[in-house]
Amino acid sequence: MSKRIVVDPVTRIEGHLRIDVEVDGGKVQKAWSSGQMFRGIETILLGRDPRDAWLFTQRFCGVCTTVHAIASVRAVENALKLEVPLNAQYIRNLIVMAHAMHDHIVHFYQLSALDWVDVVSALKADPARASALAESLSPWPKNGRLELAAVRDKVQGFVEAGQLGIFTNGYWGHPAMKLPPEVNLLAVSHYLQALEYQRKVNQIVAILGGKTPNIQNLAVGGVANAINLDNEATLNMNKLYMVKDILDEIGTFIEQVYFPDVCAIAGMYPEWLGYGAGVTNYLAVPDLPLDTRGRKFDLPGGTIFEGDLASVKQIRTFDDWYFKRNVTESIAHAWYDGQWSKHPFEEETVPRYTGFEDSRKYSWVKAPRFQGKVMQVGPLAQVLVGYAVGHEPTRRWTDKTLQTAGAVAKAEATPAVLHSTLGRHAARMIRACVLSELARKHWALLAANIGKGDTAIFNQPVFPDGEQRGFGFHEAPRGVLSHWIVIRDGKIANYQAVVPSTWNAGPRDEKDQPGPYEASLVGNPVANPELPLEVLRTIHSFDPCIACAVHTLDPGGREIARVRAL
């Protein structure tokens, strides 16, 4: 008989995700992904000055601040056909890459490692053996026996004091946990170190962006970072070298810690390279512009259908018709008035809540489609497109990952294993490795361009009378983000943000095609319906972020989460 499980975190954050799965024979048969809060924040922008839009969009989401700012200025620039000076492109690119590396590291260590790592098991580890194992995988200097023993003692102390603190949420002792104690100890140690590197990357955004987490240096037409290499108050040599030092440190952490950790986990949980594929149509957009007009990029974008890398079709410019024409959103199963599927320029957002009904409407998230097809977005999409078009750093890091994980698993790993739950984690790590190289490249490009005497940072936007339409996209840490704007007589007449987690977490559409989360859960094993760790593994692998909204603390400790097995 089938059993229904509902994972419904009722946190201090409103607007969370709810996942329902029907389990039969120890496997998920059907799944529903539901966004539990109405967003529609875009309506706040109507009638405003398009030059201010990025300040507001940056507040859509407290985690994805800069990405909404970037997509917004690009949308207005696209509408005005405004070029952006090279320095401004490079500075934006550096902020974007620093933000993405930060986000990927946090996601893996702080938000999903505990799906795979059993903290309590780490207490049984022999630090000397753990250190020897680490040395065989990586030259990272902080894997010494004494350091690992100190971490073990620290965790032991917390356990004895009855406070597992941050690890309280872990599913330790779960039958699906399989890592040996030594690997668990290494992972816990890196979990702690990741916090330190997360703070370092943040400094780059602060140096270039003026303030964090909400940057202040953007402008439609460029950036507001005055450049004068000899002036303390502007972007100068000293600040540029601070950025470079941090990029080098982060690069080392990504290559010597994040890379081997993901390879080891993928190699030790090889069955999870078989679960969780779901939708194998992929969409990525090009990013890291290398010119002023958005026609040359350092990261490729495009589409792949049915997992066939040979089907890749590239999206090439900031004004690409292939992207512009083919995006729609369906509200067939979302709580909005009507049954339509429309292009973002034509959409309206009229909420109409009717309760959770499996076969009718059950989510506040709309269902975006590309040529009517469900698409998966995110690092996996971007890495597969890069691999398919022969993007050199992507191919190199992907091949290295498959080889290393394959060696741990003692089996051959081909790119096909990437269509999976752990494939998404691997792709995020591959992307971090690629970005860490490209960030250093763009730093050098910026320094060289300034060195040539170019200090231009801004082109003044001019708003003609009448109507202009524009779209701006960004390959954000969670995938394709696009903002769509209609400007009338210099004011915003319509604004839509199609966000990455909408592509992935969206519900079924008018043809009843399930969204990527929903499709990826089908076939997942579930050993214990009361502790649906396996469901969380697959959902976490997408790096969901749909709150985008409110933050009200609940210090009283009321009910904050529930897992219901019905």
Next chain:
Amino acid sequence: MLTPGEVRVLGLGNVLMGDDALGPWVIEELLANWEFPQGVCVLDVGTPGLDLTPYLADADTVILIDTVKADGAPGTIHSYSSEELLARPGGPRLSPHDPGLTDALLALDLVGCAPREILLFGVVPGMVARGIGLTPAVRTAVVQAAARVVERLSCLGFPPRPRPRPACVSPWWERPAAADSAELPV
């Protein structure tokens, strides 16, 4: 840039969600009326979830201002100590927003760079929904909460000085949509 050992005053909340803008509002109120001595950092951090961690790390004292789900009429100000904030279990997480203040504090505790002291001024919101603007009771609480922060900083030995000519408190997000906006600072 954040400096180790400093006192940080952090406003939390989403300025696009009605009374949830309370935290950022208090920061604007403080910056408009007071000058802060060296060693004090006053910052609107929005709704950072686990990304709050860097803003707590290595601080001596952190004073947080946020809306809270608690008893009392809208505008009521409660204060909470570190112990009160930590005495609360976690739950399964789905998104990077889910781990919040407690998780950030526990993580820093484990690494050994948690702030020495945390104080939260929590205000009961009236209306938290999409839209810009505070309800009258919460707007009144902005001034009261700012006064509590100033008082607390003085007790800690970092008395802010009143600005000779206080600026008008007008956060950018409160600019009316129809009015012509100022040129961006370029």
